[in-house]
Amino acid sequence: MSDIVEALADIVGPAAVSSGDAINDDYTHDEALTATAQRPLAVVRPASTADVARIVELAAATGVALTARGSGTGLSGACIPVDGGVVVSFERMNEILEIDLDNHVAVVQPGVTLDQLDQALKPHDLVYPVFPGESSASLGGNVATNAGGMRAVKYGVTRHQVLGLEAVLGHGEVIRTGGKFVKATTGYDLTQIIVGSEGTLALVTEAIVRLYPRPAHAATVLAPFASLEGVTGAVPKIVASGIGPLLVEYIDFITMDAIRNNYGVEVGVDPAVKAQALAYLVVVLEDRREDRLEENTEELANLLAGLGALDVYVLPSTAGAKLIEAREKAFWMAKAAGANDILDMVVPRASIPQYMAAVADLAQASGSLVVGCGHAGDGNVHLSVFQNDADVRHDLIHDVFAAGMSLGGAISGEHGIGTEKKAYVAELEDPAKLALMRRIKAAFDPHGILNPGTIFDASEDSP
């Protein structure tokens, strides 16, 4: 057994450390389509913040790289360990420490999953509103990726829900940031710099997140359009209407056919309408009062008809829920169909039509297939790229990102940069911003041991 493995076992106990062949394959990868799995030297499963601090102190003293891991559902290769490094898996730190009904917050350990939190909140008629497509994801992973998902158009993303953190910095110091309040102007906002930092600045050991009343009633409205531009052009008008949708998703006809074929979702679209429909808009409304929901649903249906929808369907609740569930599985369908990469560019939502037109031209010019669906309400476009030639694919993706950035967009809306998109960041992002990010990393993690090689190349981790 190596010295490091022995030292880790001294901290957490031998049962909470694996090495060699005892390491389960799950710890070697996440769900990124392009990433190569890597076996770490060891996997350590701390049970407390004190354990985490001691693990980081050991790594700082020995220069061993640490890669934080929640549930491994990430799509950017960000929790894949480095050769000779150690995975810090938060699966044992999975307690909901408090559901504070007066301050409307939950205090959670990082290994708590979204599903676990949702089940615990249901009896209180409360909801934690961030629903990225995979409910087995951990809150620690959500914080580190600033996870978004379908409900961002109403509630925002993870960073809008995180009020405070406990985190271990790269020396092993434990800090607490924020608290059970929504406002604070007390120096730099350290909570928000850790949110979305993909495990490169600190290991999150506790989070205080906002809770909301859970509305009892929901309605799903489906509107087929003759063109993608029709769908995406309707989105700003729906948002501006004041109806306050919970989610606004677009699904192109290829993805909709896959949803029908793979998940047997029957949404009752007239065959003549289906034949003309190139894209679909799905809008979900929710309310605590049924009469108000009905009123808003009718208003939305009229609005969509006026915006050029071929037809408007208010789905029965079971069909509506099945459609949303199947839409959440779009990633698995793209993977099964042989997609080579998944992108999650974000652009200002009013620029989606222009952006999608540019993507279609680029795909055609490179002889590639690019299909998608997306969180249209927040301009977050999920594109499945089918192009087997790695060089052609790289150039296409570079151009697809560049086209979005020229419209004021960003390379990733919610999946993060990880290891898999960092080449594009290096090629396209402002060098002054990247240099500042490296200086920030060096301040949090002076030994460069926290998830090196994620967001930046490891050799450039120091300023």
Ligand SMILES: Cc1cc2nc3c(=O)[nH]c(=O)nc-3n(C[C@H](O)[C@H](O)[C@H](O)COP(=O)(O)OP(=O)(O)OC[C@H]3O[C@@H](n4cnc5c(N)ncnc54)[C@H](O)[C@@H]3O)c2cc1C
């Ligand atoms: C089918 C499918 C659909 C998805 N849909 C969406 C979607 O709609 N929106 C969306 O945003 N994402 C989506 N995702 C991506 C994924 O679910 C999110 O990125 C999620 O936040 C990852 O959580 P995790 O626990 O699996 O993190 P992991 O994959 O384990 O790790 C992700 C990152 O977090 C870091 N990390 C984990 N725990 C900690 C910690 N305690 N401290 C510091 N860093 C930590 C890791 O080092 C890594 O950088 C989807 C994934 C799948 C498979």
